Amino acid sequence: MENWSAGWSRKAPAADDLVVAMNGPEIWCPEDGWTHRWAAVDGALDEGTDPVYVGDLDGRAVYVASVDPGMLLYATRPIHLREALLTMPDAPAEMLGTASQVQQWFLDHRFCGRCGGETGFHPAERARWCGRCDIPFYPRLAPCVIVVIRRGGRFLLARSSRARSHFFSLIAGFVEPGESAEEAVARETLEETGLTVTNVRYWTSQPWPFPHQLMLGFFADYESGDLVLQEDELAEADWFTPDDHPPVPPETTIAGRLIRQLKREMAG
Ligand SMILES: [Zn+2]
Numbered sequence: 001m002e003n004w005s006a007g008w009s010r011k012a013p014a015a016d017d018l019v020v021a022m023n024g025p026e027i028w029c030p031e032d033g034w035t036h037r038w039a040a041v042d043g044a045l046d047e048g049t050d051p052v053y054v055g056d057l058d059g060r061a062v063y064v065a066s067v068d069p070g071m072l073l074y075a076t077r078p079i080h081l082r083e084a085l086l087t088m089p090d091a092p093a094e095m096l097g098t099a100s101q102v103q104q105w106f107l108d109h110r111f112c113g114r115c116g117g118e119t120g121f122h123p124a125e126r127a128r129w130c131g132r133c134d135i136p137f138y139p140r141l142a143p144c145v146i147v148v149i150r151r152g153g154r155f156l157l158a159r160s161s162r163a164r165s166h167f168f169s170l171i172a173g174f175v176e177p178g179e180s181a182e183e184a185v186a187r188e189t190l191e192e193t194g195l196t197v198t199n200v201r202y203w204t205s206q207p208w209p210f211p212h213q214l215m216l217g218f219f220a221d222y223e224s225g226d227l228v229l230q231e232d233e234l235a236e237a238d239w240f241t242p243d244d245h246p247p248v249p250p251e252t253t254i255a256g257r258l259i260r261q262l263k264r265e266m267a268g
Contacts, residue, residue: 002057002058002092003057003058004055004056004057004092004094004095005055005056006054006055006094006095006098007053007054007055007056008053008125008126009053009061010053010121010123011053011061012051013038013042013051013053013061013063014038014061015037015038015039016037016038016039016060017037017038017060017061017062017063018035018036018037018038018057018060018061018062018063019035019036019037019038019040019041019051019062019063019064019065020034020035020054020062020063020064020065020095020096020099021035021036021041021044021065021067021069021072021076022064022065022066022067022099022100022103023046023066023067023068023069023078025080025081025082025100026078026079026080026081027078027079027080027081027084027096027099027100028067028069028072028076028077028078029076029077029078029079030074030075030076031074031075031076031077034091034092034095034096035057035062036072038051038063040072040073040074041065041067041072043071043073044067044068044069044071044072044073045065045066045067045068046066046067046068048110049065049066049106049107050065050106051063051064051065052064052065052102052103052106054095054098054099054102055095055098057092057095062095062099064099064100064102064103064106065103066103066106066107081096081097081100081209081210082210084096085097085209085252085253086249086250086252086253087250089250089252093252094207096209097207097208097209098207098209100209100211101139101207101209101211101212102126102139104139104140104209104211104212105128105137105138105139105140105212106128108140109128109137110128112130112132112133112135112137113137114130114133114135115130115132115133117130117132117133119137122136125138126138126139139212140212141212141213141214142174142212142213142214143174143175143181143213143214143216144172144173144174144175144208144213144214144215144216145172145173145175145181145184145185145188145215145216145218146170146171146172146215146216146217146218146254146255146258147170147171147172147185147188147189147197147200147217147218147219147220147258148170148217148218148219148220148258148259148262149170149171149189149195149197149220149221149222150219150220150221150222150262150266151221151222151239153241153242153266154239154240154241155239155240155242155259155262155266156170156171156193156195156222156237156238156239156240157169157170157237157238157240157245157246157248157259158170158171158192158193158229158234158236158237159234159235159236159237159246160233160234160235161231161232161233161234161235162233163235165249166246166247167246167247167248167249168240168245168246168247168248169248169249169255170255170258170259171188171189171192171193172188172215172255173187173188173191173192174213175216181202181216181218182200182202182218185197185200185218185220186200189220190225191230191233192229192230192233192234193225193227193228193229193230193234193237194225194226194227194228194229195222195223195224195225195226195227196223196224196225197220197221197222197223198220198221198222198223199219199220199221200218200219200220201218201219201220202216202217202218203217203218203219203258203261204217204254204257204258205217205254206253206254206257208253208254215254217254217257217258218258219258219262242262242263242266242267
């Protein structure tokens with residue numbers, strides 16, 4: 001994609017600045033492209049919302065705004081964020097993911113969780129702010145671990161009982177208070193599969209804006225135990241070889257990239 005950098009500014013949009021127009025999890029796109037000029041979106045904003053700066057695309061400021069799609073001035077098409085990130089390799093994933101997270105933060109923190117009063121923009125930082133309680137509310141990030149577990153020439157794939165797709169994927173879960181990411185890998189694996197793992201090592205990370213996870217990708221080796229699935233989490237799980245396994249998530253996802261990397265290591 002073009003040259004994108006995420007950032008923060010309090011300046012109001014100008015007519016030619018760009019806007020990612022969202023309504024819930026859907027991005028409302030013009031026929032060609034992903035963004036609108038501010039001049040075309042001003043007037044379609046949802047009541048009580050403001051455009052929020054999210055970054056810079058090729059020198060042009062980019063904002064996100066909650067819109068009423070019926071009020072946009074020309075034909076638009078809705079694209080679900082998940083569809084864009086999972087099935088459209090040409091989508092500007094970083095920009096759309098950032099826009100969605102910033103919009104979510106704005107909508108979730110319009111009121112103070114302590115006193116219930118209305119929040120405003122913090123004068124100096126990207127935060128909502130309650131002047132009465134003097135509390136900032138920053139965009140929320142939820143660290144999650146995801147792990148590919150190797151057992152000799154095979155690796156573990158599992159299908160979620162909540163899955164919306166036919167993919168088999170990896171063991172994953174939220175890091176809990178007081179826990180390291182490595183401890184979360186061991187705990188989630190034990191809870192969901194009954195297995196213990198060893199040699200847990202971090203590899204890479206990926207923002208995952210559904211709505212605000214930061215996925216931390218790990219490798220681990222099987223140590224002991226038999227597969228006993230936590231039924232409300234996993235519908236099925238098994239060991240597979242690199243040459244013969246069910247469909248896995250695309251390489252736009254960290255799960256897909258972890259699996260690809262492990263297969264490379266196993267081949268080498
Ligand atoms: Zn307050």
